[in-house]
Amino acid sequence: MNDSISIRAACRIYAAMLYAYPREFRLQYGVEMQHFFHDRCRELVRERAGSGVWFRFGLRNIADWVVSTLRERRAAPRQAPGIRKLAQEWAVTILLFLFVTTSMVQAYVVPTGSMENNILVGDHMLVDKVGFENGGNNWASYVLPHREVKRGDIIAFRYPEDVRQTYVKRVIGVSGDHIRLLDKQVIRNGQKVDEPYVRHSGPGIDDYRDNFPTAPEFYTTGRGRDMFASHVRDGEVIVPPDTLFVLGDNRDDSEDSRYWGFVPSNYVTGKPLFIYWSFDAPTRDYAEWSFRHVADVALHFFSKTRWDRTLRTP
Amino acid sequence: MKKLPELLPLTPPVFHILLALADEERHGYGIMQDVARQTNDALQLGPGTLYGCLKRMLAAGLVEESDERPDLELIGERHDERRRYYRITALGRKTVRAEASRLAGAVSAAKARLDLAGGK
Numbered sequence: 001m002n003d004s005i006s007i008r009a010a011c012r013i014y015a016a017m018l019y020a021y022p023r024e025f026r027l028q029y030g031v032e033m034q035h036f037f038h039d040r041c042r043e044l045v046r047e048r049a050g051s052g053v054w055f056r057f058g059l060r061n062i063a064d065w066v067v068s069t070l071r072e073r074r075a076a077p078r079q080a081p082g083i084r085k086l087a088q089e090w091a092v093t094i095l096l097f098l099f100v101t102t103s104m105v106q107a108y109v110v111p112t113g114s115m116e117n118n119i120l121v122g123d124h125m126l127v128d129k130v131g132f133e134n135g136g137n138n139w140a141s142y143v144l145p146h147r148e149v150k151r152g153d154i155i156a157f158r159y160p161e162d163v164r165q166t167y168v169k170r171v172i173g174v175s176g177d178h179i180r181l182l183d184k185q186v187i188r189n190g191q192k193v194d195e196p197y198v199r200h201s202g203p204g205i206d207d208y209r210d211n212f213p214t215a216p217e218f219y220t221t222g223r224g225r226d227m228f229a230s231h232v233r234d235g236e237v238i239v240p241p242d243t244l245f246v247l248g249d250n251r252d253d254s255e256d257s258r259y260w261g262f263v264p265s266n267y268v269t270g271k272p273l274f275i276y277w278s279f280d281a282p283t284r285d286y287a288e289w290s291f292r293h294v295a296d297v298a299l300h301f302f303s304k305t306r307w308d309r310t311l312r313t314p
Numbered sequence: 315m316k317k318l319p320e321l322l323p324l325t326p327p328v329f330h331i332l333l334a335l336a337d338e339e340r341h342g343y344g345i346m347q348d349v350a351r352q353t354n355d356a357l358q359l360g361p362g363t364l365y366g367c368l369k370r371m372l373a374a375g376l377v378e379e380s381d382e383r384p385d386l387e388l389i390g391e392r393h394d395e396r397r398r399y400y401r402i403t404a405l406g407r408k409t410v411r412a413e414a415s416r417l418a419g420a421v422s423a424a425k426a427r428l429d430l431a432g433g434k
Binding site for chain 2: 032037039060
């Protein structure tokens, strides 16, 4: 007697359902239970059971499965967490942690005030590494939903002059955009850009900074000089393909594309997700490790944490 | 092995499984068929319930495993599938007898009450 495909499928499913039982019970009775199920299916076929009978049979089996798995699980002896079990649990935790930290999010502390008032020194944030196309160059961003980086996005990226550092800035120009600053006002493709998020520290005009692009200064980096040499035409920067032009929101006090050039799009690591902790401490505490800072956190955790910023999106 | 009083009262599945095994050895599916017959299909044991009960009954010494052999009638021409057979023990027999008389007592008590109530 050969079984129909549907019976074989039902038996497969039942065999899979057996994994809900405790291991010991499954090893002891699993084969018998599969035989039992199979026999029942064959008997129903022999009786030419109608669909109502099959339906009740299915329901009854599911009910039986739910009730008996619960009972057997409760009855299963609780073994003391042996070293193997412990290792298993930790292995899973660590794998998950590695996966999440390498391909999904990245923790990042803001060391400077270049994005104030939107991002403060001491904001500890999680960066979403898969939100943008190409974000972080990892495989997860090919699988999960993502979008292109747009003008106005706040992004985290590798600082082109030193890829070990992560910077957070706002995207002002994407490839093909013509950018210049006129008395602190950004003009993109001939139009003034409305930037409600920008903060200026004073009315004083610094030509390099506020009427960009002029000419490289001694503090312009190598990449910045490249930008001046190859991508400035008629007093405007033209953003080359596959790069971004970024500026800090704290416009007068920000070291950004004006000084070190464009960000290659594959340097973008992601988009700041939310601030999980914000602690009020000076830049030098975040630039390098110091015992003073650890003591400061320990002593003033509650008073110096900016609670209102916790869990906020930048 | 547990003492008799600890085992009573039996749950309906355990009681009927013991009854099914009282006259002959059966395999799991045979037990289910017999229990359905005993109860006019009122109690249809699913595999999880049946083997859960058998596990506990084995531990309590009410039944024991017999051997593994094919059931020719059930399987038809495929003789390669073997089934594990179960058999009732002396303790199992004593227990099911005790449970049956306990139930009989309960039934007669109920009858007496209900007859009185009916005669009112």
